Amino acid sequence: MAKSLQRDDKRLLQFRKLTEVSRALTYAVSLEEVLRLTVERAAELLETDKAVLMLTNEQGLLSVRAAFGLSKEATERFREPLDETLIHRLQGLLGANPECFLGVPLVVGGQVTGILAVSLLQPVSSNEEQEWLLSALADQAAVALEKTRLDETAEFRERLIGIVSHDLRGPISAILLGSTALLRREELSERDSKTVVRIQSAAERANRMIRDLLDYTQARLGGGIRVESRPMDLHAVVRQVVEEMAMARPERRIEVYQEGDVHGNWDVDRLAQVVGNLISNALHYSPEGTPVRVATVGDAREATLTIHNLGPPIPAQQQSKIFEPMQRASADMNPENRSVGLGLYIVRHLVKAHGGTIEVKSLENEGTTFTVRLPRQAPPLS
Structure with a gap:
C-alpha cells in the first residue's frame, strides 16, 4: 500500500513537472531557448544526467542541436543519417548500454524531424512510464520548435x-x-x-x-507606428486631401460635409494618410458616376470621420478581415489599381496610435461606410 502511494505521488509530481514544461515551452521566444529547455527538462523528468536533442538538416542528416551532460567536442562531430543503425550510434554518443537507453522521435506533420534521447541511470522499467514521459515531452518540443521556426521565418x-x-x-x-x-x-x-x-x-x-x-x-x-501629435484642425486636413484627390481623379465626385469643432492634438501627416487611404479605397470600390461622401463632425469628446461609397457591399464574413494585411474586399486584377493590400491595415494601426477606433458598415442598397473616431487628446508617445 505504501509503495502504491509513493508511486502515485511520484506520478503526480511528474505530471506537474510536465505541465510546467509545457508552459515554459509555450512562452519560449527563440529556437535556442526551446532546445535548451527540452534537454534540461528531459534530464529532470527522467532523473538522468545525459540528454540529447537532434534535428534533421536539409541533407537529411541528424545533428545535435542541444545536449545535457555531454561535451561539446562529442556532440559537434555527430552527423548521422536517420536509418536502422542510428540507435546503436546514439547509444555510443550517450555512453549508454541498450537497457539504459531511451529515444523517441519528434514528429511534425507526419514527418520525423528529430530525436530526443536520454541515458537512464537505471534500466528502462517494464511499465513504459518513462517512455511515455519522454514521448510527451518530445511532442511538446516538436510543436514549440515548429512555432518558433515559423515565427523566425516570418520575422x-x-x-x-x-x-x-x-x-x-x-x-x-x-x-x-x-x-x-x-x-x-x-x-x-x-x-x-x-x-x-x-x-x-x-x-x-x-x-x-x-x-x-x-x-x-x-x-x-517596431511595436506600432509612431505618431507626432500637435494641435491641428481635422476639417482643414480633410479639405486639403479631398482637393488633391479630386485633381488626381477629376472624373469622380467627392462630396464633403463638415460640422462642429474638430480641433485636436493629432499627427497631421498621419491623419492625412488615413483620410487619403480611405477615400482612395472608396473610389476604388465604387462605380463611376457615384459620389464618395466624406464627413467630419466634432463634439465635446471626439472628432468623427466618415467616408461613404455606393459600391457593392462587403460580404459579412469578409468585414472582420479587411483590416488584416494582404486582404481585400473583392478581387481586383486591374494593374493600374493594384496595391500590396496594406492600406486598411495601416489605417487601423494609425487610428489605434491616436487612441481612436475604426469600424465598417456595409449593406446592400446602402453602400459602405468607414467610421473613424478620434479622442481630442492622442495618447503620449512611449
Whole structure:
C-alpha cells in the first residue's frame, strides 16, 4: 500500500513537472531557448544526467542541436543519417548500454524531424512510464520548435521587406524628380509627354507601395507606428486631401460635409494618410458616376470621420478581415489599381496610435461606410 502511494505521488509530481514544461515551452521566444529547455527538462523528468536533442538538416542528416551532460567536442562531430543503425550510434554518443537507453522521435506533420534521447541511470522499467514521459515531452518540443521556426521565418521575411523597401526609396525618388524635370521641358512632343506622365504615375504608385510596406514592417516589428501629435484642425486636413484627390481623379465626385469643432492634438501627416487611404479605397470600390461622401463632425469628446461609397457591399464574413494585411474586399486584377493590400491595415494601426477606433458598415442598397473616431487628446508617445 505504501509503495502504491509513493508511486502515485511520484506520478503526480511528474505530471506537474510536465505541465510546467509545457508552459515554459509555450512562452519560449527563440529556437535556442526551446532546445535548451527540452534537454534540461528531459534530464529532470527522467532523473538522468545525459540528454540529447537532434534535428534533421536539409541533407537529411541528424545533428545535435542541444545536449545535457555531454561535451561539446562529442556532440559537434555527430552527423548521422536517420536509418536502422542510428540507435546503436546514439547509444555510443550517450555512453549508454541498450537497457539504459531511451529515444523517441519528434514528429511534425507526419514527418520525423528529430530525436530526443536520454541515458537512464537505471534500466528502462517494464511499465513504459518513462517512455511515455519522454514521448510527451518530445511532442511538446516538436510543436514549440515548429512555432518558433515559423515565427523566425516570418520575422526574417518582414525585416527583409522593410530593408528592401527602405533602399528602394532613393531610386524611386530619383525617377520622380527626373520625370518632373522632363515634363517642364517645352520641346517635348505630345507622345514623349504622355510617356513621361506614365513613368511618373508608375513611380508614384511604387512610392505609395513602398510607404505602405515600411509602415507595415514598423507596425509588425517596431511595436506600432509612431505618431507626432500637435494641435491641428481635422476639417482643414480633410479639405486639403479631398482637393488633391479630386485633381488626381477629376472624373469622380467627392462630396464633403463638415460640422462642429474638430480641433485636436493629432499627427497631421498621419491623419492625412488615413483620410487619403480611405477615400482612395472608396473610389476604388465604387462605380463611376457615384459620389464618395466624406464627413467630419466634432463634439465635446471626439472628432468623427466618415467616408461613404455606393459600391457593392462587403460580404459579412469578409468585414472582420479587411483590416488584416494582404486582404481585400473583392478581387481586383486591374494593374493600374493594384496595391500590396496594406492600406486598411495601416489605417487601423494609425487610428489605434491616436487612441481612436475604426469600424465598417456595409449593406446592400446602402453602400459602405468607414467610421473613424478620434479622442481630442492622442495618447503620449512611449
